[in-house]
Structures are given as structure tokens and as C-alpha cells.
Amino acid sequence: MxxxxxxxxxxxxxxxxxxxxxxxxxxxxxxxxxxxxxxxHGNAGVIAVTEIVPASGPGVAWRVPGWLLDPLGPLALRPAHAPRLIPWLIRFVRAGRPREVARIAAALAALNARTYDDLLPMLAASGLAGELRRTGSLTVYESEAGFARDRPEWDLRRHHGIAFEAMGGDEARALEPALGPRVVRAVFAPQSAHVGDPRxxxxxxxxxxxxxxxxxxxxxxxxxxxxxxxxxxxxxxxxxxxxxxxxxxxxxxxxxxxxxxxxxxxxLESERGYNTTFPDPGLALGREIVFAERKFVATPLACGLRVGGAAEFGGLGAPPDFRRARALATLARLYLPGLPEGGGTAWAGHRPATPDxxxxxxxxxxxxxxxxxxxxxxxxxxxxxxxxxxxxxxxxxxxxxxxxxxxxxxxxx
CATH class of the missing domain: 3.50.50.60 (FAD/NAD(P)-binding domain)
Structure with a gap:
């Protein structure tokens, strides 16, 4: 054998x-x-079949400096690690060129199109079929400008067979009553799913x-x-x-x-991600919520509401900075006003990230x-x-x- x-x-x-x-x-x-x-274990638990746009998508490179300067922003860079990151960053910028974005999106779509064909049998064979929640995802926007900026990405998804429905803020709150008035636009993607608990x-x-x-x-x-x-x-x-x-x-x-x-x-770089999980969040969500402009998500899991995101580049040896997790919780309260102050458990983990x-x-x-x-x-x-x-x-x-x-x-x- x-x-x-x-x-x-x-x-x-x-x-x-x-x-x-x-x-x-x-x-x-x-x-x-x-x-x-x-x-x-610590990821958001999402089956994100709609995510085919590379991280270096159109216009991202120009937004990076602002993100780095924002204490609540989605990106952080440890200064000591910056010189080692240069070759990775050069390829990252190249991957944001229009032809490269189209090529990468096609390759990601080819993988994601097979997700359920391969995932469902694996879960069933392992006694885990009941863990999958096929309730879709909701991407929300706090401005018309943010929604307009992402329109080419949604058009690219449609080109690769991904279904979605755009809606206004009131329609989004009808679907997810826990959302506050900050949400003015949203997109519902029925093909997404999440699991009860990735652990x-x-x-x-x-x-x-x-x-x-x-x-x-x-x-x-x-x-x-x-x-x-x-x-x-x-x-x-x-x-x-x-x-x-x-x-x-x-x-x-x-x-x-x-x-x-x-x-x-x-x-390959460690893109450290952070989250805070609220075992008793005081509100209910039916599906993953993606906060598009702030680049983080909230997912209802069996262990509580998990608010996760952020990208920190500092290498494999740097200790975690849990202020990033607390910042995510602060941001979440802007959109989910019922979320309690404190009471969450912070977590950090290393994602393996390629520049393309x-x-x-x-x-x-x-x-x-x-x-x-x-x-x-x-x-x-x-x-x-x-x-x-x-x-x-x-x-x-x-x-x-x-x-x-x-x-x-x-x-x-």
C-alpha cells in the first residue's frame, strides 16, 4: 500500500x-x-463561494495607505517586517492589473464552482452533514459611494455565474432586523453558506x-x-x-x-487574522454579514456571534496584538447596535496568503x-x-x- x-x-x-x-x-x-x-478553528466559518475577486482587486493599492493609518482599518503592518514583505507586495500590486484580476477571478471561480460537489460528500462521510447552513450571505454598505465602487466586482461575479440580489437598507433590515440605520445598501448572495462551528x-x-x-x-x-x-x-x-x-x-x-x-x-506570507466571539450576543443573525467598506464579517455560529477580519502582516514570530480584535468589535457595534459592550473572546491566527x-x-x-x-x-x-x-x-x-x-x-x- x-x-x-x-x-x-x-x-x-x-x-x-x-x-x-x-x-x-x-x-x-x-x-x-x-x-x-x-x-x-478560528475562521468565520463561511463557505464563501462568491469570493472570486483577488485581494489586490481594482483600486485596492491606492486604499492601502489610508487603511494603514486608520486605527480601526482592516490592514496593519509591523514595521520590522516591512523589508521582508517587499517582494510579496510587488507581486500583489501586479495582481491588481485588470488582465490579472480577470485571470485570477477565473481560476478562483473554477475552484469555488466545485465546492459543494466535493464538500457535501466529505461532510456526510464524516458525520458532519448537519453542520452546513445554506442561508446565503448579506453584504452591506454604509454609503452609496461604497456600493458604486464595488459594482465592477459584482459584475465580475455575475460573469462567472454567481447569483445575487441588490437591495436597499430597509430591505436589508427586513431580512436581518439586528442591522442598524447605518446600512443604506446591501447585496444578498444565496449561494454562500456557513457551518455551525469550524472547530x-x-x-x-x-x-x-x-x-x-x-x-x-x-x-x-x-x-x-x-x-x-x-x-x-x-x-x-x-x-x-x-x-x-x-x-x-x-x-x-x-x-x-x-x-x-x-x-x-x-x-507566502502570514496574514494574521483576528476575531471576537460573543457567546451571548443579545441579537440574532440568520446568515453571514459582510461589511464591505470596513472589510470584516459577522457570522452566527453555534458558539456565538463571531466578528472577524483584519489583515496584519508581521511574520510568523510576532506576538498577536489583540487591539485588532477589540477594534473589530467596536466597528461591529456601529452596524449592530444591539451588540453588548465587552463579553467577547478574542482570537488570532495565521492565514497563509499568496500575493495573487x-x-x-x-x-x-x-x-x-x-x-x-x-x-x-x-x-x-x-x-x-x-x-x-x-x-x-x-x-x-x-x-x-x-x-x-x-x-x-x-x-x-
Whole structure:
């Protein structure tokens, strides 16, 4: 039986392991803290199939300075990390050119179009079908100017088959009575969904895999290389060595370190996200609310109302600054006046972000027995099941259902 080591037990690694087990592979997952907190636990829980516009979309580069100067803004940069971020930022700006935006949107749409085809069977097989809430999402605006600025993005979504309905502020409040008078425009997207609790998804997938015979090792990978023509070599920091037949690198924001050791130059940054979860919010929402101009979301989860967003670039080693989480809660009260002061639990986690908003899915240029699956940014939960399916296709050496060239690691050369 072919033995595959999956490095990373977050949502992407677990989804890859799920599909590989169904293909008959022996699977060993390695994670520094298999049951620990991670971006897969603390995300907004959204199945964001409508999100196909890259983060560097039209006009974003010109708005960055203002965001950096705004203490309640959606973006922060640690000064000490700025020099290391320059190559990533150069590619980010390039990805905002009109032709690149169109190309990237098409690639994201190709992935997201398969989401439910791959996600629903995976949830059902793992006993998690009841976790999905297909109630759509509501994007709200506090100004006509903000709504007009985003119109090209909504037109791009329509071009790729995404349905939506624009409405006024009163119609939005009829749909979500907790919204305050600040909302003047909104867009309802029925194809979006959310889960009851992303932590339960991760824990349920892990439990199902262990029941099915997958192995789990707690450890940090220090070495990944080619042993010989028949086997690879995975070394842990504690001295343990594993010799698998295939390897999947799905270590989230830490994946770039392993790829670069193999000689694959990849531009991957930790985009630290923050949220505050209110277990007793004092109000009810029926679906995810996206606050378009302020770039954050609120999602009703089983564990409470989660208000999340923000992007902080400071590297993997910088300690979290929970003022970002408190700022999000302050912003949320502008739109949700019933939200209580205090009482929320702050959280921070590392999102793996590429400058073009596309994940890295495909073989290493060094050795095709090593497959990459990382860099999903804000769309890890949305794209996990499909990424797992594509990883299995690659290791089974069969044609993938979509063109994988846009996600190849070679694009960073």
C-alpha cells in the first residue's frame, strides 16, 4: 500500500487525507499540535463561494495607505517586517492589473464552482452533514459611494455565474432586523453558506480519519527531501525519521519554509487574522454579514456571534496584538447596535496568503512525489474539500477536473 505523509492537520491537510484514504492510500498526518488552536478553528466559518475577486482587486493599492493609518482599518503592518514583505507586495500590486484580476477571478471561480460537489460528500462521510447552513450571505454598505465602487466586482461575479440580489437598507433590515440605520445598501448572495462551528468540522474530520485507520503524529518537520528514487525522507525536530512514498505539504502559513527548502521559491506570507466571539450576543443573525467598506464579517455560529477580519502582516514570530480584535468589535457595534459592550473572546491566527490570492496546488518542481496544498488565504474552509480531491487526483496520476496550471508553484519563479 502506498504510504502518504500529509504535513499539516488543519482543514486542508485533513481534507487531503480524507480523499487519499478513500483512494486506498495509507496516510500519516504530522502536525506540531494536532489538536491545538489554528486558523482552521478560528475562521468565520463561511463557505464563501462568491469570493472570486483577488485581494489586490481594482483600486485596492491606492486604499492601502489610508487603511494603514486608520486605527480601526482592516490592514496593519509591523514595521520590522516591512523589508521582508517587499517582494510579496510587488507581486500583489501586479495582481491588481485588470488582465490579472480577470485571470485570477477565473481560476478562483473554477475552484469555488466545485465546492459543494466535493464538500457535501466529505461532510456526510464524516458525520458532519448537519453542520452546513445554506442561508446565503448579506453584504452591506454604509454609503452609496461604497456600493458604486464595488459594482465592477459584482459584475465580475455575475460573469462567472454567481447569483445575487441588490437591495436597499430597509430591505436589508427586513431580512436581518439586528442591522442598524447605518446600512443604506446591501447585496444578498444565496449561494454562500456557513457551518455551525469550524472547530467541530476540524475535530469531526480528524476523528473520522483516525477511525478509518489514518495515523497522527505530533511533531514539527525539520527536514523534507529525496531519499532515493523509490522513497522520500521526512525528518522531525526530535530526531524521528519517516520514509514515505509520497508527501503532501499542507502546513498553512508554515508551508513556504518547507517549499523553499526544496528549492521551490514561493511567495507566502502570514496574514494574521483576528476575531471576537460573543457567546451571548443579545441579537440574532440568520446568515453571514459582510461589511464591505470596513472589510470584516459577522457570522452566527453555534458558539456565538463571531466578528472577524483584519489583515496584519508581521511574520510568523510576532506576538498577536489583540487591539485588532477589540477594534473589530467596536466597528461591529456601529452596524449592530444591539451588540453588548465587552463579553467577547478574542482570537488570532495565521492565514497563509499568496500575493495573487490563488492557492498553491500541484507537485513540487523538485520531485512530483511531493504535492503542495497551501496558500488558500481566507478561503481555506471553502476550498478544502476540492483541494483534497485535486491532491488525490495528482497522486493517483489521473486528469484533474479543472486546469491546475494557475495554481502551480512555478508561477513564482
Amino acid at each position: 502506498t504510504h502518504v505523509v500529509v504535513i499539516g492537520a488543519g482543514i486542508i491537510g485533513l481534507a487531503a487525507a480524507h480523499h487519499l484514504r478513500r483512494e486506498g492510500f495509507a496516510v500519516t498526518l504530522i502536525d506540531r499540535d494536532p489538536e491545538g488552536d489554528r486558523a482552521s 467541530r468540522i476540524v475535530e469531526g474530520l480528524r476523528a473520522a480519519l483516525l477511525r478509518e485507520g489514518a495515523a497522527m503524529i505530533a511533531g514539527e518537520v525539520a527536514e523534507l527531501g529525496v531519499q532515493d528514487a523509490r522513497a522520500l525522507r521526512v525528518g522531525l525536530t526530535d530526531g524521528r525519521r519517516i520514509v514515505p512514498d509520497r508527501v503532501v505539504v499542507a502546513a498553512g502559513a508554515w508551508s513556504g519554509l518547507l517549499a523553499r527548502r526544496l528549492g521551490d521559491p514561493v511567495l 490570492s490563488l492557492p498553491v496546488i500541484g507537485p513540487s518542481a523538485r520531485d512530483r512525489r511531493i504535492v503542495y496544498a497551501f496558500g488558500h488565504g481566507h478561503l481555506g474552509l471553502t476550498q478544502a474539500a476540492t483541494t483534497g480531491r485535486l491532491v488525490a487526483d495528482l497522486l493517483c496520476e489521473r486528469p484533474a477536473p479543472i486546469d491546475l496550471r494557475p495554481y502551480a508553484v512555478e508561477r513564482f519563479r
